[in-house]
Amino acid sequence: xxxxxxxxxxxxxxxxxxxxxxxxxxxxxxxxxxxxxxxxxxxxxxxxxxxxxxxxxxxxxxxxxxxxxxxxxxxxxxxxxxxxxxxxxxxxxxxxxxxxxxxxxxxxxxxxxxxxxxxxxxxxxxxxxxxxxxxxxxxxxxxxxxxxxxxxxxxxxxxxxxxxx
Numbered sequence: 001x002x003x004x005x006x007x008x009x010x011x012x013x014x015x016x017x018x019x020x021x022x023x024x025x026x027x028x029x030x031x032x033x034x035x036x037x038x039x040x041x042x043x044x045x046x047x048x049x050x051x052x053x054x055x056x057x058x059x060x061x062x063x064x065x066x067x068x069x070x071x072x073x074x075x076x077x078x079x080x081x082x083x084x085x086x087x088x089x090x091x092x093x094x095x096x097x098x099x100x101x102x103x104x105x106x107x108x109x110x111x112x113x114x115x116x117x118x119x120x121x122x123x124x125x126x127x128x129x130x131x132x133x134x135x136x137x138x139x140x141x142x143x144x145x146x147x148x149x150x151x152x153x154x155x156x157x158x159x160x161x162x163x164x165x
Contacts, residue, residue, distance in 0.1 A: 001053075003040060003043050006039075006043070006053070007036065010054075010057055011032075011036075013057075013128060014032055014035055014036065014039075014057065014061055015028060015029075015032045016127060016128070017035075017058065017061055017065075017123065017127075017128055018031040018032040018035060018061075018065070020123050020127055021065050021123070030068075031064075031065060031068050034064050034065075034067070034068045035060070035061045035064040035065065035068075037064075038060055038063070038064040038067075039057065039060055039061075039064075042060060051137050051138075052134065054130065054134065055130070055134045055137045055138050058124060058128060058130065058134075058138045059137070059138040059139075062120070062138065062139070106161060106164075107157070107161070109160075110156075110157050110160035110161055111157070113156070113160055114153055114156060114157070117149065118149055118152070118153040118156070120139070121135060121139070121146060121149045121150055121153065122150070122153050122157075124138065124139075125146075125150055132146045132147050132150070133146075
């Protein structure tokens with residue numbers, strides 16, 4: 001696979017990862033550029049025997065994001081799409097769309113109460129759809145530790161949402 005095919009395959013997922021780590025769409029675009037710059041520089045180093053392309057991508061994406069925020073001397077939490085306009089699918093009522101938007105906003109606030117590490121693991125598992133062993137490879141943790149963090153984070157989120165934050 002050449003870098004152009006790789007870029008086209010992973011762009012949306014890397015952008016979504018950057019979006020969840022950033023404060024808004026503009027910063028997400030900047031972060032995505034930084035991530036792909038690092039991926040391009042290291043593309044020839046990829047070894048399929050060490051990790052899948054997906055795991056390698058998000059391992060470097062996490063490293064590039066940390067570098068990006070360190071350089072800017074800021075620390076941002078990833079945000080859900082609370083700033084994006086919600087499209088109402090056909091057949092869905094405006095009231096249903098409003099309820100969904102409110103639920104997403106509550107989830108966003110609950111996610112902000114998690115630690116940085118918990119948010120990162122939740123993002124990789126639920127939004128990037130990585131398996132626990134892939135997250136472990138990307139973060140240097142054990143798969144069982146990833147599972148424990150996911151379980152505890154889910155319990156915390158449930159508690160935050162039930163208590164109305």
